[in-house]
Amino acid sequence: MYRFATYVWRDTIRWKRAPLNVLSTLVMPATWLIFMGLVMPVKYDNYLDFVTPGILVLTMLTSSLGAGSSIMFDKTLGYLNKFLALPSPRESILIGKIVFITIRGLLQSTVILIISILIGATIYPISTYIGMYLLLTLFGISISALGTTVALYLDNHDSYAAFQAFVSMPLYFASTALISLDEMPTALRYIAEFNPLTYAIDGLRDIAKGIIPTFSICFLIILAILIMIICSWKFRSITIG
Amino acid sequence: MTDIFTSKLSKSYEDVLAVDSLDLRINGEIYGLLGPNGSGKTTTVSMLTTLLSPSSGSAQICGHDVTTEPKAVRKCISYVPQYMAVDIRLTGRENIDFYAKLYGIRDKTERKRRVNYALDIMDLNERADDLTKTYSGGMQRRLELAQALTHQPKVLFLDEPTVGLDVIARKMIWEHISNLKKSGITIFVTTHQMEEAERYCDRVGILKKGVVIKEGTPSYLKSALKSIITIKSDGKMPNILPDNVDFIGNENGSVVYASDNGADILPSLIKKYDEAGIHVYSSMVRDPTLEDIYLMSVGTEAADTEQFNRAQIRRIIMKG
Ligand SMILES: Nc1ncnc2c1ncn2[C@@H]1O[C@H](COP(=O)(O)OP(=O)(O)OP(=O)(O)O)[C@@H](O)[C@H]1O
Ligand SMILES: [Mg+2]
Numbered sequence: 001m002y003r004f005a006t007y008v009w010r011d012t013i014r015w016k017r018a019p020l021n022v023l024s025t026l027v028m029p030a031t032w033l034i035f036m037g038l039v040m041p042v043k044y045d046n047y048l049d050f051v052t053p054g055i056l057v058l059t060m061l062t063s064s065l066g067a068g069s070s071i072m073f074d075k076t077l078g079y080l081n082k083f084l085a086l087p088s089p090r091e092s093i094l095i096g097k098i099v100f101i102t103i104r105g106l107l108q109s110t111v112i113l114i115i116s117i118l119i120g121a122t123i124y125p126i127s128t129y130i131g132m133y134l135l136l137t138l139f140g141i142s143i144s145a146l147g148t149t150v151a152l153y154l155d156n157h158d159s160y161a162a163f164q165a166f167v168s169m170p171l172y173f174a175s176t177a178l179i180s181l182d183e184m185p186t187a188l189r190y191i192a193e194f195n196p197l198t199y200a201i202d203g204l205r206d207i208a209k210g211i212i213p214t215f216s217i218c219f220l221i222i223l224a225i226l227i228m229i230i231c232s233w234k235f236r237s238i239t240i241g
Numbered sequence: 242m243t244d245i246f247t248s249k250l251s252k253s254y255e256d257v258l259a260v261d262s263l264d265l266r267i268n269g270e271i272y273g274l275l276g277p278n279g280s281g282k283t284t285t286v287s288m289l290t291t292l293l294s295p296s297s298g299s300a301q302i303c304g305h306d307v308t309t310e311p312k313a314v315r316k317c318i319s320y321v322p323q324y325m326a327v328d329i330r331l332t333g334r335e336n337i338d339f340y341a342k343l344y345g346i347r348d349k350t351e352r353k354r355r356v357n358y359a360l361d362i363m364d365l366n367e368r369a370d371d372l373t374k375t376y377s378g379g380m381q382r383r384l385e386l387a388q389a390l391t392h393q394p395k396v397l398f399l400d401e402p403t404v405g406l407d408v409i410a411r412k413m414i415w416e417h418i419s420n421l422k423k424s425g426i427t428i429f430v431t432t433h434q435m436e437e438a439e440r441y442c443d444r445v446g447i448l449k450k451g452v453v454i455k456e457g458t459p460s461y462l463k464s465a466l467k468s469i470i471t472i473k474s475d476g477k478m479p480n481i482l483p484d485n486v487d488f489i490g491n492e493n494g495s496v497v498y499a500s501d502n503g504a505d506i507l508p509s510l511i512k513k514y515d516e517a518g519i520h521v522y523s524s525m526v527r528d529p530t531l532e533d534i535y536l537m538s539v540g541t542e543a544a545d546t547e548q549f550n551r552a553q554i555r556r557i558i559m560k561g
Contacts (some may be wrong), residue, residue, distance in 0.1 A: 017330040033515035085320040
């Protein structure tokens with residue numbers, strides 16, 4: 001199973017050697033944070049503290065959905081076929097992709113946390129940040145596994161891009177990222193209550209308040225396991241064994 | 242034990258029967274699978290490399306069944322696909338090292354030794370530490386072969402290894418392939434290049450619409466034809482041909498005929514041209530080549546060019 005690390009190594013080098021990629025993955029979320037945190041009208045004590053979890057989760061969402069386009073590239077450019085003919089376990093391709101994408105997302109999250117502190121967010125104790133990272137990791141795994149699964153079903157970049165657009169913005173606005181659940185219009189609330197983003201975001205907010213969000217964590221763990229099962233099943237079924 | 246053994250191996254996509262009851266026995270040789278675009282070469286290779294499950298029939302590589310023991314099959318093969326896929330942001334050395342790791346060579350010194358060996362064999366040492374982005378097509382192809390070799394496979398599958406390369410690069414690749422055979426590797430190669438197949442393959446199979454219609458050593462296949470007549474005229478062809486003359490196809494603007502005895506029959510053939518009022522510019526009698534056999538077997542119209550172009554163009558767009 002250690003071979004997934006080899007795939008992580010490959011993706012990391014490819015990513016590092018494209019300076020524009022690095023810049024955009026790190027600068028984009030920072031821009032969102034600065035706009036949303038500072039420009040939005042303030043009726044909360046500290047809107048920045050309220051909105052940072054939302055930005056973290058949005059970043060993780062966008063970044064993790066990238067797992068799908070990454071595997072789509074490997075598929076359409078023929079890398080995947082080469083990998084599938086290798087004796088190393090096929091699941092390691094999948095795990096490598098999810099691990100790389102999740103780590104990259106956590107890196108972006110770190111940038112956001114640092115900037116949020118620089119522009120006036122509350123500084124929490126270390127244990128709070130550890131909790132946040134754990135939750136973000138769970139969320140990242142679920143979403144990157146989801147992206148990968150969808151990309152395995154689709155056969156070109158356009159359809160995947162459509163899926164990405166179709167999923168990310170609605171999920172984001174129908175979540176508690178920008179306003180809390182009890183301020184939402186009822187219709188939106190129904191969606192928000194089943195939205196994994198809500199669980200991730202509210203979970204982060206609970207952690208910030210020092211509460212352990214047991215329900216959110218369970219929800220995300222079950223989601224992650226479920227999607228991983230579907231994903232590896234799909235992955236097996238596109239080829240033999 | 243036969244390195245590659247298939248029995249009634251077939252694959253159908255929704256409405257096409259891409260490979261139809263293939264029976265192959267390949268051992269310690271360079272076997273060339275020849276066929277026009279869309280004849281099922283890649284489909285065959287994909288089944289043999291465990292990328293695609295057969296619709297019916299069976300295949301064994303080194304004694305392992307591709308459907309029931311795919312892992313064992315993957316342990317004894319290497320595969321270089323039709324479309325090049327090397328990581329352009331990795332150096333040549335990194336690209337090879339990456340595969341060596343995936344092949345499970347964990348020991349660092351051993352891996353280094355194998356990577357260097359592969360670089361050496363494929364003449365890539367000088368540029369080993371440059372990004373692959375800066376490699377020519379021929380070098381990228383050799384890099385892919387080098388990747389496949391770190392594994393020391395028993396059977397090597399090459400899907401059109403020389404497509405898009407210049408004469409010298411092609412020759413180089415084939416020389417490497419020949420050397421690999423000498424070191425005991427069985428090589429299964431698909432190609433469109435008849436001259437190359439004739440020169441380097443021990444045996445070839447000609448595939449048409451998923452069926453192997455001819456198989457044997459190039460010289461055995463050629464022995465089916467005695468001699469070849471090519472005639473360059475102002476374009477048309479007489480309606481009536483002399484007995485014992487068969488039309489094979491067109492080649493570089495000439496019409497190609499096969500006959501048991503070209504030199505004797507040529508005058509009567511030219512006479513038919515004269516009778517039809519067609520002006521003959523030049524005529525030639527020569528020994529048959531594998532290409533003649535190929536043209537005769539698959540027919541000139543067989544190429545599924547549209548399909549080929551679409552796939553090609555899509556690749557080019559994606560890469561760029
Ligand atoms: N995924 C697929 N779905 C449906 N049909 C397919 C698929 N892949 C190949 N085919 C069809 O199967 C037939 C054989 O295709 P294959 O790619 O094996 O040909 P080939 O001999 O490798 O051609 P080329 O020389 O162009 O590479 C073709 O008619 C092709 O259209
Ligand atoms: Mg092909």
